[in-house]
Amino acid sequence: MxxxxxxxxxxxxxxxxxxxxxxxxxxxxxxxxxxxxxxxxxxxxxxxxxxxxxxxxxxxxxxxxxxxxxxxxxxxxxxxxxxxxxFQNPDNQIVAAIVEEDVAFGPENIGVPGPEIPQRVADSLAAVGMTEYAKHAPHLLSGGQKQRVAIAGILALQPECIVLDEPTAMLDPQGRKEIVGTVRKL
Incomplete structure (x- = not known):
């Protein structure tokens, strides 16, 4: 690869x-x-x-x-x-005012057909355990939650390889636990 x-x-x-x-x-x-x-x-x-x-x-x-x-x-x-x-800091990667819109941003920009995008968003949020936050504003989330949203945004693009650049570096112990659990699950 x-x-x-x-x-x-x-x-x-x-x-x-x-x-x-x-x-x-x-x-x-x-x-x-x-x-x-x-x-x-x-x-x-x-x-x-x-x-x-x-x-x-x-x-x-x-x-x-x-x-x-x-x-x-x-x-x-x-x-x-x-x-x-x-990236290490999810605030540098999150671009939308609503979580599900942020996760949809990448697929929209690479031309994924419109009807396919909501399913990619739902699947990606589910994969990182953030489904219940789909309608939330990212700036109100914890650091670990923001990082999981950033991971969901990448998952929605369906890459063959995911590179995480120090994804737990800026997080408290609970946030680190969330991200490590997410990566293990993926």
Missing amino acids: ISIKNLKHYYTDADGNEVRALDGVSLEIKQGEFVAVIGANGSGKSTLARHLNALLLPTDGTVLVDGMDTEDENKMWDIRQKVGMV
Whole structure:
């Protein structure tokens, strides 16, 4: 599903200096595998995650998603439909004023037929245990609930792979428990 060969990524800091974030990462992930990447803050985990759906492109090396090179601009949208990304802070991902509208946002934008969207929304909210909050305003939810809404939004897109970038980092113990339970269930 994902093949990474000698991935290097450099950022430019405020002084114009190149800062190495990834240096020679190679990794193979098969379809159906559950993989956790661990490391200290600043070790490159989020940078690596953003390469998996072409939000970042390699400084050097290759990232292939289902055989598609992330550097191929013609494949970018195909890659992003294969690999859904849930960010660390759900507030950066939630865009609508009502939970079910937020979950429907992605499918609407990729052209899913209108009659199919409500079922995708219902199925996705059910999968993360948020059905009863469908009509609620996301800004009134707890951090764990918001993160589950963000996961539901990605599930509604039906990607083959989901990347979660530190999904429990900003949560209290109860929120962490909710997210870990959701991921285990998925």
